[in-house]
Amino acid sequence: MRVGTVREIKNHEYRVGLTPESARELVAHGHEVWVESGAGLGIGASDGDYAQSGAFIQPDAKTVFDGCEMIVKVKEPQAVERAMLRQGQVLYTYLHLAPDPEQTKELVESGVTAIAYETVTGPGNSLPLLKPMSQVAGRMSIQAGATALQKATGGRGVLLGGVPGVLPGKVLIIGGGVVGFNAAQMAVGMGADVTILDRDPEVLERLDNHFEGRAKTRFSNRAVVQQMVCESELVIGAVLVPGASAPKLVTREMLGCMKPGSVLVDVAIDQGGCFETSRPTTHAEPIYVVDGIVHYCVANMPGAVARTSTYALNNVTLPHALRIADLGWKEALKANPHLAAGLNVHEGKVTYEAVARDLGYEYTPVSEVLA
Structure with missing residues (x-):
């Protein structure tokens, strides 16, 4: 199979779908790899590095899109990229379709077979292709929030860890999954006063045992969310409903009780924000x-630490890319139900139930596509 990767064009996105090492693996499996010139510069990988791995360097994205059977990216295709997709082609990348009706419509119209990293599953309903970026985003959320709290950026002027004689900043983390856990690790390490909310008693027990009192846990309901939002100076939105739009847990009305200059960091913004x-x-x-509250809602947070993020992402995406290239997409999905869960759009049909429900499309089960 001819597999291609292109330079990401989303604002300040420096990651790349394939590292030179990943390209080498695909070539070793007998596949041809096309790379747009300059695609890897954001992670410090030159065209020469890709060429040494056996990849063919192409002058522009159109050449790669036109000539490749599978496109491996990081972020959802932008409008100019969607116009280059075609029926019979496989797109393998993050999509986050539920809050993005325009992208969904154009993918449906293109006829492409689109496999979304964020809905590929693993044992125990885990999301292994989302996990490394959730780890990065969770850790970055505290870093970004701490900066936004500084007075020069419009924040309250609070140092999260405090100093002797001055109380630390109060951090609220809504959601105790991968993002929330990693955010809590960073906030606790900085010496902040940390509270984590979740609705799963087992998650709360696991977090409580891990942090041993260095972070507090509370069961999440509307009353608790409102109380804790009002008390906190940094709120991290870390909730996830796989493939669906994020629930709106903090209302505009709640901002009225927050201290001016407090900060909201919405890590769920890729799914519409919480x-x-x-x-x-x-x-x-x-x-x-x-309303006096600072919002940080960058939709591609891990792109700021592109090298770390790209290598972490390739560690989990490459095995599936190899499987798709080796077997063809249909046989690869038949052989692996976890990978099949990643199929969101195929030849004009929406094949992920949450996306179809949220955007009003008729739902076509993956099993029908694979039959």
Whole structure:
């Protein structure tokens, strides 16, 4: 199979779908790899590095899209990229379709077979292709929040760890999954006063045992969310409903009780955000203010640490890419139900139930496509 990767064009996105090492693995399996010139510069990989791995360097994205049977990316295809997709082609990348009707419509119209990293499953209903970026985003959320709390960026002027004689900042983390756990690790390490909310008693028990009192846990309901949002200076939105739009857990009304200059960091923004006042921002303009509250809602947070993120991502995406290239997409999905869960769109049909429900499409089960 001819497999291609292109330079990411989303605002300040420096990751790349295939590292030179991943390209070498595909070549070793007998496949041909095309790489757009400059695609790896954001992670410090030159065209020469890819060429040494056996890849063919192409002058532009159109050449790669036109000539390859499978496109491996990081972020969802932008409008100009969607126009180059075609029926019979496999797109393997993050998609986050539920809050993005325009992208979904154009993928459906293109006829492409689109496999989304974020809905590929693993044992125990885990999301192994989402996990490494959730780890990065969780850790970055505290870093970003701490910066946004500084007075120069419009924040309250609070140092999360405090100093002797001055109380530390209060951090609320809504959601105790991978993002929430990693955010809590960073916040606790900085010496902040940390509370984690979740609705799963087993998750709360696991977090409580891990942090041994260094972070508090509370069962999440509307009353507790409102109380804790009002008390906190940094709120991290870390909730996830796989493949579906994130629930709006913090309303605009709640902002009225927060201290001016407090910060909301919405890590769920890729899925529409879990704060009512959230809207996607970029690394170029990461923050905005609503009712005196600073919002950080960058939709590709891990892109800021592109090298770490790309290698962590390739560690989990490459095995499936090899399987698709070796067997063809249909046989690969038949052989692996976890990979089959990643199929979101195929030849004009929406094949992921949450996306179909949220955006009003007729749902076509993957089993029908594979029959």
